[in-house]
Amino acid sequence: MLAKILIERQFKSGNEKEILSLLNQLRSLAMNQPGYISGLTMRVPDEPENMMVIGTWQTLDSWYSWKENMERKNLEAMLDIYQERPTEYREYVVGSGLLT
Numbered sequence: 001m002l003a004k005i006l007i008e009r010q011f012k013s014g015n016e017k018e019i020l021s022l023l024n025q026l027r028s029l030a031m032n033q034p035g036y037i038s039g040l041t042m043r044v045p046d047e048p049e050n051m052m053v054i055g056t057w058q059t060l061d062s063w064y065s066w067k068e069n070m071e072r073k074n075l076e077a078m079l080d081i082y083q084e085r086p087t088e089y090r091e092y093v094v095g096s097g098l099l100t
Contacts, residue, residue, distance in 0.1 A: 002037075003060045006090040007053040011082050022079050023053075029071055030055070035062020049084075060091060 011019055023041065030036050035058040044050040057063040066072060067089075076087065 001059065002094040003057045003063050004092045004094060005053075005055040005057065005063050006092070007055065008088040008090075009051050009053075009079070010084040011049040011051065012084055013049055015082050019079065019082050022075055023051075026072065026075050026079075029069075029075070030066060033062070033066045033069070035059055036066070060093060063091065 027039055027041075030039060037056040037058060039056070040054045042052045042054070055063070057066070080086070
């Protein structure tokens with residue numbers, strides 16, 4: 001079942017160049033992972049340090065495989081340096097049969 005993953009990050013002010021570089025590296029790696037469909041990065045207009053990524057994956061299992069990928073974990077650790085708080089993840093599935 002199709003999965004939508006919401007990834008919320010709150011960065012400290014400054015270091016935008018480094019942050020965007022790391023986010024671009026994450027996106028580039030994700031695009032080559034089995035099950036990856038798309039990703040969308042958004043910012044709050046009045047609070048540009050608040051960002052949300054909406055990732056679309058073929059299945060939750062494909063997302064979980066990527067989430068546990070060592071290259072991804074290394075980039076996430078580098079992003080943690082610039083964050084106010086830990087990254088928050090919300091995982092959703094799309095489709096019928098959600099409520100039985």
